[in-house]
Amino acid sequence: MSARFGERIALLAHEKFPERAKTAVGVLRYGDYDVAAVLDRERAGTRVADVLPAARRADAQDAPVVASVADVEDADALFVGVSPIGGGFDESWRPDVRAALERGWDVVSGLHYFLAEDEEFARLADERGAEIHDVRRPPGDLTVSRGVADEVDADVVLTVGTDCSAGKMTTTLELVRAARDRGIDAGFVPTGQTGIMIAGGGIAVDRVPADFVAGAVERMLLDRGDEREVLFVEGQGSVVHPAYSAVTCGIVHGAMPDGMVLCHRAGQTAIHGYESFDLPPVGTFVDRYEAFAGAVSETEVVAGSLNTSDLDGAAAPGGGTDDAATPGREDEDADARARAAVEEYAADIGAPATDPVRFDAGEILEAVLR
Amino acid sequence: MSARFGERIALLAHEKFPERAKTAVGVLRYGDYDVAAVLDRERAGTRVADVLPAARRADAQDAPVVASVADVEDADALFVGVSPIGGGFDESWRPDVRAALERGWDVVSGLHYFLAEDEEFARLADERGAEIHDVRRPPGDLTVSRGVADEVDADVVLTVGTDCSAGKMTTTLELVRAARDRGIDAGFVPTGQTGIMIAGGGIAVDRVPADFVAGAVERMLLDRGDEREVLFVEGQGSVVHPAYSAVTCGIVHGAMPDGMVLCHRAGQTAIHGYESFDLPPVGTFVDRYEAFAGAVSETEVVAGSLNTSDLDGAAAPGGGTDDAATPGREDEDADARARAAVEEYAADIGAPATDPVRFDAGEILEAVLR
Numbered sequence: 053m054s055a056r057f058g059e060r061i062a063l064l065a066h067e068k069f070p071e072r073a074k075t076a077v078g079v080l081r082y083g084d085y086d087v088a089a090v091l092d093r094e095r096a097g098t099r100v101a102d103v104l105p106a107a108r109r110a111d112a113q114d115a116p117v118v119a120s121v122a123d124v125e126d127a128d129a130l131f132v133g134v135s136p137i138g139g140g141f142d143e144s145w146r147p148d149v150r151a152a153l154e155r156g157w158d159v160v161s162g163l164h165y166f167l168a169e170d171e172e173f174a175r176l177a178d179e180r181g182a183e184i185h186d187v188r189r190p191p192g193d194l195t196v197s198r199g200v201a202d203e204v205d206a207d208v209v210l211t212v213g214t215d216c217s218a219g220k221m222t223t224t225l226e227l228v229r230a231a232r233d234r235g236i237d238a239g240f241v242p243t244g245q246t247g248i249m250i251a252g253g254g255i256a257v258d259r260v261p262a263d264f265v266a267g268a269v270e271r272m273l274l275d276r277g278d279e280r281e282v283l284f285v286e287g288q289g290s291v292v293h294p295a296y297s298a299v300t301c302g303i304v305h306g307a308m309p310d311g312m313v314l315c316h317r318a319g320q321t322a323i324h325g326y327e328s329f330d331l332p333p334v335g336t337f338v339d340r341y342e343a344f345a346g347a348v349s350e351t352e353v354v355a356g357s358l359n360t361s362d363l364d365g366a367a368a369p370g371g372g373t374d375d376a377a378t379p380g381r382e383d384e385d386a387d388a389r390a391r392a393a394v395e396e397y398a399a400d401i402g403a404p405a406t407d408p409v410r411f412d413a414g415e416i417l418e419a420v421l422r
Numbered sequence: 423m424s425a426r427f428g429e430r431i432a433l434l435a436h437e438k439f440p441e442r443a444k445t446a447v448g449v450l451r452y453g454d455y456d457v458a459a460v461l462d463r464e465r466a467g468t469r470v471a472d473v474l475p476a477a478r479r480a481d482a483q484d485a486p487v488v489a490s491v492a493d494v495e496d497a498d499a500l501f502v503g504v505s506p507i508g509g510g511f512d513e514s515w516r517p518d519v520r521a522a523l524e525r526g527w528d529v530v531s532g533l534h535y536f537l538a539e540d541e542e543f544a545r546l547a548d549e550r551g552a553e554i555h556d557v558r559r560p561p562g563d564l565t566v567s568r569g570v571a572d573e574v575d576a577d578v579v580l581t582v583g584t585d586c587s588a589g590k591m592t593t594t595l596e597l598v599r600a601a602r603d604r605g606i607d608a609g610f611v612p613t614g615q616t617g618i619m620i621a622g623g624g625i626a627v628d629r630v631p632a633d634f635v636a637g638a639v640e641r642m643l644l645d646r647g648d649e650r651e652v653l654f655v656e657g658q659g660s661v662v663h664p665a666y667s668a669v670t671c672g673i674v675h676g677a678m679p680d681g682m683v684l685c686h687r688a689g690q691t692a693i694h695g696y697e698s699f700d701l702p703p704v705g706t707f708v709d710r711y712e713a714f715a716g717a718v719s720e721t722e723v724v725a726g727s728l729n730t731s732d733l734d735g736a737a738a739p740g741g742g743t744d745d746a747a748t749p750g751r752e753d754e755d756a757d758a759r760a761r762a763a764v765e766e767y768a769a770d771i772g773a774p775a776t777d778p779v780r781f782d783a784g785e786i787l788e789a790v791l792r
Contacts, residue, residue, distance in 0.1 A: 199664035199696050262635045263628040265668040292717035294569035298635040298672030305667045326569050332717055344714065347662035347702055 056252035057160045057185055058129030060086040062121065064148055065133040067094050069117065070104040075162060076133025077104065078246040080112040082225045087115040088127040091148060096123070121151035131249055132161040139164025139188070149173060158183045162245025162256070187248045188256040190268070197266035202308040202349050204277025206239070209420055210309035211287040211357070212341050214331055215324055216296060218315040219408075221247050223357040224286045226408035227313070230417050231282060239280035241272050243303060247286045258288060258299045265302025273307060282421060285309065291340050294326050304345045311354035311420060312341055314401055318360045318393045335400040355416035356405030358397045360390035426622035427530045427555055428499025430456040432491065434518055435503040437464050439487065440474045445532060446503025447474065448616040450482040452595045457485040458497040461518060466493070491521035501619055502531040509534025509558075519543060528553045532615025532626070557618045558626040560638070567636035572678040572719050574647025576609070579790055580679035581657040581727070582711050584701055585694055586666060588685040589778075591617050593727040594656045596778035597683070600787045601652060609650035611642050613673060617656045628658060628669045635672025643677060652791060655679065661710050664696050674715045681724035681790060682711055684771055688730045688763045705770040725786035726775030728767045730760035 063080070065073035069092040080087060080100060090100055096119035104112050118124060130152035136142065141163055149167065152159055153176035161167045161184070168174055168184040177184050201208065209227065211220040224240060224247075231238035240247070242254035255268045269285070277283055285307050289296030304312075316334050323329040332340075338353045345351045364386045390410050398405035406415040433450070435443035439462040450457060450470060460470055466489035474482050488494060500522035506512065511533055519537065522529055523546035531537045531554070538544055538554040547554050571578065579597065581590040594610060594617075601608035610617070612624035625638045639655070647653055655677050659666030674682075686704050693699040702710075708723045715721045734756045760780050768775035776785040 197665040199699060258633040259631050261629050262632045262669045262672060263666060265632045266665050291714070294675055294678075294718045295567040295636050296633060297675045297718075298668045299632045301671040302632060302668030305664055308664075329569060329718065340713065340717070343710065344661070347710070348664045348667075348699065 056084070057131070057249065058085060058127070058158055060088050060127045061129045061131055062089045062091060062124045062127045062152070063087060063131050063133040064091045064145060066092055066142075066145060068092070068134045069095055070100075073134045075135055075246045075249060076131070077112065078221065079131060079133065079249055080104065080115070083250045087113050089116050089118045089124045090133070091120060092117050093119045121148045121155070127157060129158040129160055132159070132163060135162055135245060141165040141167070141170070150176060153177050153180055153182050156180045156182050158185065160185045160187060160249060162187045162249065164188060187245050187254075188259045190255060190260045190264070194260060194264040194271070195267050196263055197270045197306050199270075199308070199348065201270045201273045201277075201306060204273050204283070206277045206280045207282040207311075207421065208273060208277070208285060208307055208309045209282060209311050209313060209354075210285040210304065210307045211313045211315055212300070212304065212353075213287060213290050213315040214334060214337055215290045215293065215317065215320060216288075217324060218290075218317050218320075219357055219359040220287045220315045223313060223315050223408050223413070224284045225250070226413035227284045227417065227420060230408075230413040231284075231421070233414070234417065236421070237281045239276050239283045241269075241276060241283050241285040243269065243286045243288055257303060258296070262298055262302070265299060266306030269303050269306030287315075290323075291337070291344055292329075292332060293323060294329055301344065304341065305348045308349040309345065309351050311352055312345065313355045313357055313416070313420060314338065314341065314353045314403075315357045316359070316397065317362065318358050318390070318397070319362055333400070334397065335402075338401050338403075353401060353403055354422065355403050355419045356397055356401045357416070358394050358405055358407050360393055360407045360410055363389045363393060426454070427501070427619065428455060428497070428528055430458050430497045431499045431501055432459045432461060432494045432497045432522070433457060433501050433503040434461045434515060436462055436512075436515060438462070438504045439465055443504045445505055445616045445619060446501070447482065448591065449501060449503060449619055450474065450485070453620045457483050459486050459488045459494045460503070461490060462487050463489045491518045491525070497527060499528040499530055502529070502533060505532055505615060511535040511537070511540070520546060523547050523550055523552050526550045526552050528555065530555045530557060530619060532557045532619065534558060557615050557624075558629045560625060560630045560634075564630060564634040564641070565637050566633055567640045567676050569678070569718070571640045571643045571647075571676060574643050574653070576647045576650045577652040577681075577791065578643060578647070578655060578677055578679045579652060579681050579683060579724075580655045580674065580677045581683045581685055582670070582674065582723075583657060583660050583685040584704060584707055585660045585663065585687065585690060586658075587694060588660075588687050588690075589727055589729040590657045590685045593683060593685050593778050593783070594654045595620070596783035597654045597787065597790060600778075600783040601654075601791070603784070604787070606791070607651045609646050609653045611639075611646065611653050611655040613639065613656045613658055627673060628666070632668055632672070635669060636676030639673050639676030657685075660693075661707070661714055662699075662702060663693060664699055671714065674711065675718045678719040679715065679721050681722055682715065683725045683727055683786070683790060684708065684711065684723045684773075685727045686729070686767065687732065688728050688760070688767070689732055703770070704767065705772075708771050708773075723771060723773055724792065725773050725789045726767055726771045727786070728764050728775055728777050730763055730777045730780055733759045733763060
């Protein structure tokens with residue numbers, strides 16, 4: 053991506069690394085930054101490699117885990133690598149944000165609480181010439197969609213899901229990597245805070261006024277679409293989600309994708325956090341997305357991505373894609389179970405499928421780019 | 423509704439009344455206010471009844487048209503009754519807003535530009551003890567939906583459409599009136615600025631962060647649902663709209679309606695303002711809405727509302743529902759054409775239908791409340 057938020061960075065993840073620090077883990081796995089340190093006062097003295105299990109494809113950058121900004125020798129940006137429910141700022145993080153700004157580092161945050169509006173941080177940033185990037189703040193000049201995203205030169209591939217945390221961001225990033233591995237000029241279009249931090253720019257569409265969701269996605273595609281052969285757009289939520297479908301639907305219509313990749317977590321039967329809502333059979337999602345998207349532009353579910361991390365011996369805790377996508381150990385039985393699940397999933401949706409972390413996104417690339 | 427924005431009001435509609443003053447016309451037709459005057463400096467000296475043709479069901483309150491606030495003898499609120507594209511404030515309105523606040527009137531506006539953030543208006547309001555209601559400003563404490571709107575005691579009926587300006591607000595209000603005429607305790611749940619001004623409260627969901635659209639609708643239903651027998655929810659946009667579907671979809675899932683009323687403008691074949699997008703056949707919308715809504719809660723399209731105003735001798739200019747829903751003259755031929763169109767529409771969607779302005783929402787009430 054062109055815009056980046058720093059070269060050498062520190063990731064704040066106090067008391068939450070790695071299980072509850074999805075953003076930090078995402079940046080460690082997919083970001084193109086030199087990570088100087090992870091801040092977690094409870095894990096200080098360890099290293100990322102000690103606490104974050106390796107993933108076959110999505111291996112994470114190693115780095116020391118330290119207690120505070122004072123323990124980081126040099127860096128040029130501090131990333132807030134956690135996103136607590138509600139998106140509030142934890143006052144126990146203040147000394148580190150303050151210390152980073154005092155050292156002239158930029159600060160990058162995806163919290164709902166905008167750090168640039170914090171009086172102390174704003175003053176410090178101003179004094180030290182540091183920038184504060186609140187990546188969930190929508191641009192002030194958004195507009196409604198004009199319905200022209202399909203005019204970009206690039207092919208547009210959108211990940212869609214049966215639920216939140218089904219692996220849409222991970223799948224999108226693995227597809228970008230697999231395409232680039234084959235010499236294809238692929239671009240990543242992030243729509244959520246972790247993706248934006250990884251890419252160094254983008255719009256967090258869940259925070260955008262509802263009227264402008266499709267327009268925000270369209271703008272990102274128009275900005276990037278004529279420079280790339282293919283653009284992989286990170287989807288959000290699910291077309292059946294009781295709370296988040298507005299975001300999902302705005303992205304689907306705004307992106308006008310040439311193809312969609314359906315992401316699902318193996319074995320899931322209810323909406324996460326909304327367990328009274330059964331997940332419809334996965335096979336029905338093909339028609340759900342094709343019918344919904346097709347009213348604006350013809351498209352198809354061209355492939356599937358199945359998150360099989362729960363098929364490892366011990367199910368991963370929490371619902372986070374990045375964390376749960378980590379096989380705890382090499383496990384041939386689990387791989388066999390995962391392969392069987394992927395095959396069943398492919399049959400259900402009538403399209404090639406893989407687990408892009410356990411196996412390889414390259415397995416579905418041909419179908420995606422046909 | 424409980425909260426009202428005034429008793430005796432003036433409606434600002436300079437140079438736009440009535441054709442391009444949808445909000446003013448909506449308030450004149452459906453609001454429960456005593457309208458002291460309409461402000462239109464180009465029409466001063468006329469009366470509402472001279473320039474706004476009568477509608478069979480949706481007749482408008484008469485009032486003098488005057489040039490400025492100075493010409494209004496007494497009132498307690500000024501409503502901005504126009505909503506220009508872009509939602510900006512026209513500086514030529516400043517003397518009237520200033521004069522209203524100086525007289526201690528409240529000011530009610532649905533502009534994107536928030537009058538309460540205008541330095542002069544904020545100071546005047548403070549000095550005179552007047553309130554400024556920017557009805558498009560979302561509440562600051564919105565949350566995601568919990569998926570529980572269906573737990574309210576009231577039956578919930580949602581209007582949905584094939585496009586914007588298909589008559590959803592008008593249909594919703596006519597259904598409320600028809601139900602009340604039969605002694606049913608019916609409530610109106612507004613989701614757009616004109617509806618909010620009519621109701622005296624509500625949330626303009628198009629301005630709400632996308633994550634919170636369903637939650638905003640759910641909140642309005644939970645606030646009102648246990649006091650009413652039936653709640654009629656004003657829908658927005660269309661499930662096939664390239665720009666606005668996020669709003670539509672968030673409302674559909676947030677409302678968890680018991681039944682939906684499909685609104686359509688007779689003869690329309692493309693998305694208004696997006697003419698390269700054909701409107702799918704109206705019959706397909708039944709399945710589109712039922713499939714989309716049904717993933718969250720079982721529901722059906724129980725009736726249809728057809729806006730037949732274009733079947734009058736001269737097609738109404740513009741796309742505004744309120745204005746275009748005005749039959750220019752009694753026309754028996756037009757009525758016959760409209761009745762035939764309604765019958766064809768009913769057959770297409772497999773449900774009873776009417777034109778609630780030309781005919782009577784009572785014709786579909788039984789189907790809606792079954």
